[in-house]
Every structure is written in structure tokens, then in C-alpha cells.
Amino acid sequence: MSQHILTAVAWPYANGPRHIGHVSGFGVPSDVFSRYQRMAGNKVLMVSGTDEHGTPIQVQADKEGVSARELADRYNRVIAEDLTGLGLSYDLFTRTTTKNHYAVTQEIFKGLYDNGYIFPKTTMGAISPSTGRTLPDRYIEGTCPICGYDGARGDQCDNCGNQLDPIQLINPKSRINGETPTFVETEHFMLDLPAFAGVLGSYLQSKQGEWRPNVLKFALNLLGDLQPRAISRDLDWGVPIPLDGWRDQPNKRLYVWFDAVIGYLSASVEWARRSGDPDAWRQWWQNPDARGYYFMGKDNIVFHAEIWPAMLLGYSGRGDRGGSPGSLGALDLPSEVVSSEFLTMEGKKFSSSRQVVIYVRDFLARYDADALRYYIAVAGPENQDTDFTWQEFVNRNNGELVAAWGNLVNRSISMAAKNFGAVPEPGDLTDADRALLERSRKAFAPVGEELARSRFKNAITEAFDVVREANKYLAEQEPWKLKEDPARQKSILHVALQVVDDAKTMLTPFLPGSSNKVHAMLGGEGVWSGMPEMREVDEDGGAPYPVITGDYAESAARWEHRPIKPGTPLAPPVPLFKKLDPKVVDEELARLDNPGK
Numbered sequence: 001m002s003q004h005i006l007t008a009v010a011w012p013y014a015n016g017p018r019h020i021g022h023v024s025g026f027g028v029p030s031d032v033f034s035r036y037q038r039m040a041g042n043k044v045l046m047v048s049g050t051d052e053h054g055t056p057i058q059v060q061a062d063k064e065g066v067s068a069r070e071l072a073d074r075y076n077r078v079i080a081e082d083l084t085g086l087g088l089s090y091d092l093f094t095r096t097t098t099k100n101h102y103a104v105t106q107e108i109f110k111g112l113y114d115n116g117y118i119f120p121k122t123t124m125g126a127i128s129p130s131t132g133r134t135l136p137d138r139y140i141e142g143t144c145p146i147c148g149y150d151g152a153r154g155d156q157c158d159n160c161g162n163q164l165d166p167i168q169l170i171n172p173k174s175r176i177n178g179e180t181p182t183f184v185e186t187e188h189f190m191l192d193l194p195a196f197a198g199v200l201g202s203y204l205q206s207k208q209g210e211w212r213p214n215v216l217k218f219a220l221n222l223l224g225d226l227q228p229r230a231i232s233r234d235l236d237w238g239v240p241i242p243l244d245g246w247r248d249q250p251n252k253r254l255y256v257w258f259d260a261v262i263g264y265l266s267a268s269v270e271w272a273r274r275s276g277d278p279d280a281w282r283q284w285w286q287n288p289d290a291r292g293y294y295f296m297g298k299d300n301i302v303f304h305a306e307i308w309p310a311m312l313l314g315y316s317g318r319g320d321r322g323g324s325p326g327s328l329g330a331l332d333l334p335s336e337v338v339s340s341e342f343l344t345m346e347g348k349k350f351s352s353s354r355q356v357v358i359y360v361r362d363f364l365a366r367y368d369a370d371a372l373r374y375y376i377a378v379a380g381p382e383n384q385d386t387d388f389t390w391q392e393f394v395n396r397n398n399g400e401l402v403a404a405w406g407n408l409v410n411r412s413i414s415m416a417a418k419n420f421g422a423v424p425e426p427g428d429l430t431d432a433d434r435a436l437l438e439r440s441r442k443a444f445a446p447v448g449e450e451l452a453r454s455r456f457k458n459a460i461t462e463a464f465d466v467v468r469e470a471n472k473y474l475a476e477q478e479p480w481k482l483k484e485d486p487a488r489q490k491s492i493l494h495v496a497l498q499v500v501d502d503a504k505t506m507l508t509p510f511l512p513g514s515s516n517k518v519h520a521m522l523g524g525e526g527v528w529s530g531m532p533e534m535r536e537v538d539e540d541g542g543a544p545y546p547v548i549t550g551d552y553a554e555s556a557a558r559w560e561h562r563p564i565k566p567g568t569p570l571a572p573p574v575p576l577f578k579k580l581d582p583k584v585v586d587e588e589l590a591r592l593d594n595p596g597k
Contacts, residue, residue: 002041003291006284007034008264008334009048009088010296011096014075015060017359018082020372020388021350025297025340028376029456031088033293033338035509035529036451038089038552039559045284047267049094049547050076053238054256055136059176068237072097073545080546082360084532086369087512092271093532093548096263098539100273104266104328105259106242108315109231111326112191113243117314118231121190125234126154126166126181128174134234135166135174135181136256142169156302161221163229163302189241190228191258195320196310197226203309203333212383212454214298215339219305229307231258261308264294265331274537274549282329291335293454298339305337338454341381345388346592356592368577370511371397377460377510390588394580405467405503406576408474412496413521415479417570423497423523424490425566433495436473440466440502441561447506448559456510463506470499494566497522501564508557514576515557523568530555 010026012018018027026048034046052072061071076095083093095101112118126135137154144152145168149159154166166172167183174181201223207216231254232241238253246252265285272280284290294304310319316330317323325331342349348356363372375393378400380386416424429437443466450459474496482489501522508515512529519528530552536544 002043003289004283004287005034005037005042005044006264006268006290006292007037007044007046008292008294009046009090010294010300011048011051011260011263012079012083013056014050014052014072014079014095015056016075016352017078017361019350019352019357019359020363020376021343021345021357022297023083023086023088023360024343024376024380024388026295027083027086027088028373028380029338029340029382029454030293030295031086032373032377032456032509033295033451033454034089035512035557036448036559038555039505039508039557040448040452041558043283044091044552045268045271045281046089046091047093047264047271048090049092049096049263049267050079051256051260051263052076052095052097053253053259055134055139055233055235055237056256058133058235058237059139069097077546078361080534080548082364084534084548085364086360087373087531088548089512089530089532089550089552090548091550091552092267092274094267094270095545096259096266098266098270100270100539101259101263101266102239104269105239105254105262107326107328108262108265108311109254109258110242111315111328112311113189114326115314115317115319115323116321117192117195117310117319117323118189119192119228120187121228122185122187123165123190123230124167124183125186125188126172127184128176129179129182130177135176136233137164137166139175140166140169140172140181141175142172145170158299161218161302162225163222163227186234188230188232191231191307191310191314192228192319193226193307193310194228196313197223198320199313199318200226200306200310204305207336211336212339214341214383215301215305215337218298218301219337222302222306226306231255257303257307258311261303261311264308265328285331286329287332290332292332293336293338294334295338296340298341301337301339304334304339309333336454341383341385343381343386343388346390346589347387358588358592367397367580368513370514371401371577373510374401374460377456378464380457382455382457390585394582394584397577397580400464401577402579404464404471405507408467408471408496408503409500409518409521409576410573411474412493412500413570413573416493416497417572419483419486419489420493422570423564423566423568424494426491426494427487429491429495432473432477433491436469436499437495439469440499443502443506444559444561451509460507460510463503463510466499466506467503470496470503473499494564498564502561505557505559505562517574517576519556521571521573522564523570524556526556527554529557 009030140154144157147160268281479492504518
């Protein structure tokens with residue numbers, strides 16, 4: 001039976017272009033999952049957008065000499081172009097500076113406030129002595145007072161996982177200019193996280209055996225030290241606080257992390273309105289049979305496994321203080337938080353400021369999108385930190401995509417097209433023929449099971465095992481030597497083409513672009529796997545901005561073995577992947593050592 005599947009993808013921050021470390025965590029895994037779920041017959045809503053508020057945007061805007069809005073507009077478009085180029089099949093990729101997002105964010109705030117889960121408190125805020133501006137928690141670093149880690153942030157310590165306030169740090173410093181912040185009294189609104197300790201504990205304990213162990217362990221470890229958390233800030237760039245006496249204050253706004261997680265809901269509401277059915281979003285948010293999967297890097301676990309569930313619970317009136325759902329109604333909690341670990345590059349942490357980076361658009365200008373998608377799936381940071389190296393990228397491209405998958409497609413289709421012009425009719429099958437066909441048919445179940453559980457590395461490894469066995473079969477059967485036995489040659493090539501078609505289907509979530517090419521070479525008609533597109537939209541006649549969307553329902557791709565039809569004309573094969581010169585490694589390492597050249 002078809003299920004409603006929400007794929008909620010972390011919102012990339014619009015203060016610069018995204019690099020491949022970013023998309024290895026939130027981008028490619030979420031798209032692989034969504035494409036599989038659509039192929040399995042489920043109704044997917046994949047949403048995200050650019051996160052555009054907060055001090056980091058203002059800091060970058062000042063550096064570039066533009067307004068915060070101008071900066072957000074520019075990088076919203078850059079990021080949308082890059083993610084479209086990577087083939088990420090969003091139903092809606094939007095932004096947080098829309099009227100719709102402001103309205104939904106303010107409604108969630110009011111619902112939490114009315115239920116007693118938000119309260120004002122005078123706190124000590126960090127101020128930059130040189131600019132007078134508020135320093136966001138994440139822009140302050142120092143020594144953790146709990147574990148002694150040198151490099152803890154003002155909101156949490158990545159070493160011990162504990163929540164922190166900037167004033168708790170030992171020797172705090174601004175990441176912007178290295179100065180020591182000044183702490184002054186300021187009034188802010190706080191989210192009462194301790195009021196959700198019990199219900200959050202029950203919620204998280206119910207996920208034993210379902211979530212990735214590293215994610216669940218991290219979230220459970222934080223339960224014992226939940227503290228009220230500030231959800232407003234002293235700045236002028238963000239969502240206004242929707243209360244009398246606050247909404248018109250020029251330097252008080254909701255904190256960026258608070259409005260960013262609400263983006264999953266506001267994007268769903270925007271998608272529904274643009275689809276022509278304003279209530280359509282409810283099928284993914286108020287449906288006991290719906291499932292919601294949230295994709296991000298591990299530095300976002302606390303926001304998605306605890307804070308966002310607490311906000312949803314509080315809005316729905318399900319914390320210690322009870323309450324009633326707001327005007328949107330009770331909202332579903334995440335079914336799973338699918339967090340990836342970190343990707344490093346040539347043994348170094350990605351850092352745009354230190355030029356240890358390769359941006360998505362630079363990568364796509366030189367290499368195939370599917371080559372990057374494959375690398376992330378088979379060698380990415382799914383459950384442990386991993387290192388991207390150019391040597392491994394070239395090796396996997398040439399040895400696996402070109403020599404294994406590309407070679408199987410090319411020689412199978414080219415031999416059949418040259419000798420018969422169409423998919424040949426098989427004759428009597430041998431044990432070897434039947435064994436390979438059975439192996440290919442049976443692979444759909446385990447590959448699909450791994451994809452449904454977000455175990456992408458296992459899934460693509462199993463699919464490629466079928467590819468390798470098919471290459472071995474062709475090497476043993478040697479159909480190129482059977483011109484005097486056309487009947488046997490037809491059977492072998494029919495078997496090979498059937499396995500190529502099966503493998504194309506199993507690899508579609510990972511390699512949609514090249515799978516579309518294989519579909520066409522095998523004589524397929526229509527769109528096999530839909531690709532995203534950028535569209536210009538506006539809001540109430542305002543300035544246009546780009547969104548990513550797509551007509552994925554028109555795709556023919558289904559998660560099933562389908563017998564190929566003898567007589568189907570075959571198109572001449574074209575190379576699926578480009579073999580890379582080994583010199584690429586030295587060239588890219590030289591770029592890393594000399595950025596900008």
C-alpha cells in the first residue's frame with residue numbers, strides 16, 4: 001500500500017556556495033532515498049530551501065559590501081543552480097525569506113507561547129566590542145567547561161555533546177575577528193526544553209533499532225542536561241517576534257535556528273499552495289500512516305532529534321504543561337533522523353576560509369554529477385567520518401563506473417545492436433543463463449530493503465555485485481566468438497541485456513542521469529527518472545526568485561524487474577562515463593595547494 005513519505009532535507013546556509021562536504025551529508029543521501037521511495041510507489045514530498053537569516057549572513061554581507069538581502073538573493077540562486085545540477089529531485093526547494101515562511105514561523109511561536117512553552121528571560125548576551133552587534137552562539141569558540149575540549153562552540157561542544165551558553169566558555173573568542181566578546185544583559189525568549197524531557201525520552205527510546213546507532217546514542221546522551229534555550233536574538237535580520245511590544249522592535253528577531261527547522265513545515269505549506277490544493281501538506285504532517293525522514297550532517301542532530309521534536313510537541317500541546325494544538329493542528333514527529341558523519345578532504349577538514357574545499361559548481365564543471373553521487377554513496381560518510389581523496393575518486397570512476405558498469409552496458413548493447421539491431425529473442429537457456437537471471441531478479445529485494453533503511457553503501461554494493469557477475473558471465477560465454485551459432489549468441493545477449501535493464505533500475509536512485517541514458521539505449525520511451533528543474537516564481541507580485549521542483553510523477557521508473565521485449569530497437573550506445581586521466585589527481589591537488597588557479 002502506498003505511503004506518504006516526507007523527505008525533510010537540511011537547509012543549506014546562504015552565505016556562500018556549498019561544497020561537496022555539505023552535499024555528502026544532506027543532499028545526495030536524501031535524493032537517493034526519495035528516488036527509491038517514488039519508484040516503490042510511495043507519495044514523496046521532498047522539501048528544503050536556503051536558510052537566509054541570522055548574523056552569519058550579515059557578517060558575510062558586510063564583508064562583501066552588500067545588504068543581507070542582496071547576499072541571500074545571490075547565494076539562493078547559486079545554491080539552487082548547484083543542487084539542480086547535481087540532480088537533487090526536490091518537490092520544492094525554496095527559501096526562508098518568504099512571507100509564507102514568516103507566517104508559519106510566527107504561528108509556531110504563538111502556539112508554543114500560548115501553551116506556556118516559551119517565556120521571556122533576562123540573559124547575558126555576547127556583543128562584539130568593535131561593531132556593537134550580537135555575536136551568534138556558533139560564532140564564539142573557547143574551551144568547554146565540562147570536558148576541557150579546546151574548540152567548543154557557544155551553543156554546544158561537539159566533543160562531549162553538551163549544550164552550552166557562550167558565557168560558560170573558558171577564554172571565549174569571536175570566530176569573526178578573534179576579539180573577546182563583551183557580555184551584557186538582554187531580554188530574550190526561551191524555549192522550555194526541560195518541559196519535554198519525559199516525552200522526548202519516550203519518543204527517543206521508541207526508536208531503538210530503527211535509527212542509526214550513532215544518532216540515537218548522541219540524542220539520548222543529551223536528555224539528562226536539557227536547559228531552556230534562547231530563541232530570539234538582538235539583530236535586525238530575521239523573522240519578527242509576533243507579540244505586542246516586540247514585533248516592532250527593530251533589533252529583536254527570532255533566532256535563525258528556530259525559524260530554520262520550521263522551514264520543513266513552511267516549505268510543505270508553500271508546496272501545497274503552489275500545487276493548487278492548500279491543504280495537501282496535511283497528508284504528510286497529520287497522517288498516522290505517513291513517515292517523515294530528516295537528512296543532515298551530524299552537527300545538526302541536536303536540532304532535529306530534540307529541539308524540533310520539542311517544538312512540534314509543544315505546539316501540539318503534548319509537553320509537561322499540556323495545552324491545545326495551534327491553528328495548524330497537531331503535527332507529526334520525525335520518524336527518523338538520518339544523520340551522516342563528516343567528510344574530510346585529503347586528510348583535512350573542509351574549510352572555505354582556508355580554501356580546503358571544492359565547491360559543487362566547480363566539481364560539476366569538470367566531472368559528471370553521477371560520478372560524485374556514486375562516490376558519496378559508496379565511499380561517503382554514512383556512518384563514520386571518511387576522507388575524500390582525488391586518487392580514490394579517479395580509481396572508482398575508472399575502475400567501477402567506466403570499466404564495470406559502463407563496459408557492461410556498452411558491449412552488451414553494441415553487440416546486440418550491431419548483430420541484430422534489436423533486443424534478440426532468446427533460445428534455450430543454460431544453467432549459467434538462468435543462474436544470472438535469477439541472481440539479478442532476486443537482488444531487487446535486498447537492495448530495496450537497504451535503501452528503505454537509508455543504508456546506501458550496502459545497497460549500491462549489492463547492485464554492483466550484479467554488474468560484476470554479469471561482466472564475468474559475458475567473459476565466460478564469449479558471445480563475440482559465436483557468429484556461427486547465432487541462436488546461442490542471441491540467448492547470451494538477451495540475458496546480458498536483461499541484466500543491464502535490471503541493474504539500470506537498481507542504480508537509478510544513485511545514478512539517475514546515466515540511467516536515463518541506458519533507458520534510451522535499450523529502446524525505452526518517455527521519461528525514465530525525472531530530473532529537477534529551476535523555475536522562477538514570485539510571492540504576491542514580489543521580486544521573482546528561483547525554486548527547484550519537478551514533475552516526477554511522470555517518470556516510468558518502478559522498483560521491479562521487468563522483462564525486456566524481443567524486437568525492441570536498440571539505439572547505438574554512447575559512453576556512460578568519461579575515463580579520467582590519472583593526471584587529474586595531480587592537477588586537483590595543485591588547485592588545492594594554489595586556490596584560485
